[in-house]
Amino acid sequence: MSFPEYRPRRLRRTPAIRRLARETHLVPSQLVLPLFVREGISEQVPVTSMPGVVQHSLDTLRRTVAEAAAARIGGVMLFGVPAERDAVGSGADDPNGILNLATEAVVSEVGDALVVQTDLCLDEFTDHGHCGVLRADGAVDNDATLERYTAMGLAQARAGSAMLGLSGVMDGQVGAVREALDAEGFTDTLLLAYSAKYAGAFYGPFREAVDSQLKGDRRSYQLDPGNGREGVREALLDVEEGADVVMVKPALPYLDVLADVKASVDVPVWAYQVSGEYAMVEAAAAHGWIDRRGAILESLLGIRRAGADAILTYWALEAAHWLRADL
Ligand code: PBG
Numbered sequence: 268m269s270f271p272e273y274r275p276r277r278l279r280r281t282p283a284i285r286r287l288a289r290e291t292h293l294v295p296s297q298l299v300l301p302l303f304v305r306e307g308i309s310e311q312v313p314v315t316s317m318p319g320v321v322q323h324s325l326d327t328l329r330r331t332v333a334e335a336a337a338a339r340i341g342g343v344m345l346f347g348v349p350a351e352r353d354a355v356g357s358g359a360d361d362p363n364g365i366l367n368l369a370t371e372a373v374v375s376e377v378g379d380a381l382v383v384q385t386d387l388c389l390d391e392f393t394d395h396g397h398c399g400v401l402r403a404d405g406a407v408d409n410d411a412t413l414e415r416y417t418a419m420g421l422a423q424a425r426a427g428s429a430m431l432g433l434s435g436v437m438d439g440q441v442g443a444v445r446e447a448l449d450a451e452g453f454t455d456t457l458l459l460a461y462s463a464k465y466a467g468a469f470y471g472p473f474r475e476a477v478d479s480q481l482k483g484d485r486r487s488y489q490l491d492p493g494n495g496r497e498g499v500r501e502a503l504l505d506v507e508e509g510a511d512v513v514m515v516k517p518a519l520p521y522l523d524v525l526a527d528v529k530a531s532v533d534v535p536v537w538a539y540q541v542s543g544e545y546a547m548v549e550a551a552a553a554h555g556w557i558d559r560r561g562a563i564l565e566s567l568l569g570i571r572r573a574g575a576d577a578i579l580t581y582w583a584l585e586a587a588h589w590l591r592a593d594l
Pocket residue numbers: 386388389390391398434435469470471472473474485540541542543
């Protein structure tokens with residue numbers, strides 16, 4: 268009988284040894300909570316395909332961000348759901364547009380206790396649901412969209428947003444918005460670039476959350492799911508244009524891209540655990556087919572292990588409470 272030369276199980280024997288040997292940790296400050304705020308409602312409205320997620324009124328939004336600050340999570344990412352939409356997304360840069368009003372309300376509620384972030388994209392504000400403005404032939408017009416993004420970015424900075432989340436995947440968007448902000452003195456406003464944002468099926472429930480008007484798809488601007496190196500290239504370009512943080516989105520189906528981007532840039536890399544990832548776990552848990560808490564924490568830890576410095580997740584508040592209780 269010969270004995271094993273190596274015994275990796277020694278490091279797994281007790282909870283104390285496992286805790287000490289763990290390579291990757293998840294803490295509340297690494298979590299960012301996406302929040303939806305809808306114009307013209309006084310009570311929150313549930314999002315059916317995302318059990319536990321709601322469209323907030325300005326009032327319930329204030330209460331929730333106060334809770335998020337108390338839970339000491341990293342930040343919130345605000346999305347607006349306007350009552351009216353048009354071809355160019357006029358509500359996006361209107362200082363009285365729902366997202367800008369919500370940003371002011373949130374900043375006045377929590378100040379600097381949370382990093383208040385805002386979605387910088389036109390899709391919630393356009394009547395056709397695309398992330399940019401359209402040419403006469405129906406294609407998304409990249410450079411005309413950049414002008415809308417700079418106006419939207421300035422409106423968000425004026426409303427007090429600390430970090431603008433550029434999620435529209437237009438060429439040159441980071442550089443254009445950085446230049447416009449700097450010219451107006453907003454040199455401290457952070458830019459989060461959704462650099463490796465893939466077109467696909469995992470955003471389905473989000474479309475309900477923002478009452479999306481989209482017909483068709485976003486394949487002419489968001490990345491093709493087969494392309495990993497292209498995600499890295501987009502991240503490198505965004506860093507060159509001045510991105511403070513780059514993002515990979517969705518998270519779980521793109522952990523390889525996340526690891527490659529992490530190895531290729533020297534700015535923080537974040538991941539977005541998107542609506543479809545959320546809905547899958549919630550649906551399985553509702554059937555009793557999966558251990559909900561275990562699956563949520565394991566997916567977040569896996570995303571961290573692959574390279575995410577922080578994670579946007581709809582479970583941010585609940586996960587923060589669990590993580591604190593586990594300390
Ligand atoms: C664009 C945007 C989307 C999401 C975040 N920002 C929608 C899209 O690109 O179709 C999706 C997030 C999610 O699915 O949770 N404003």
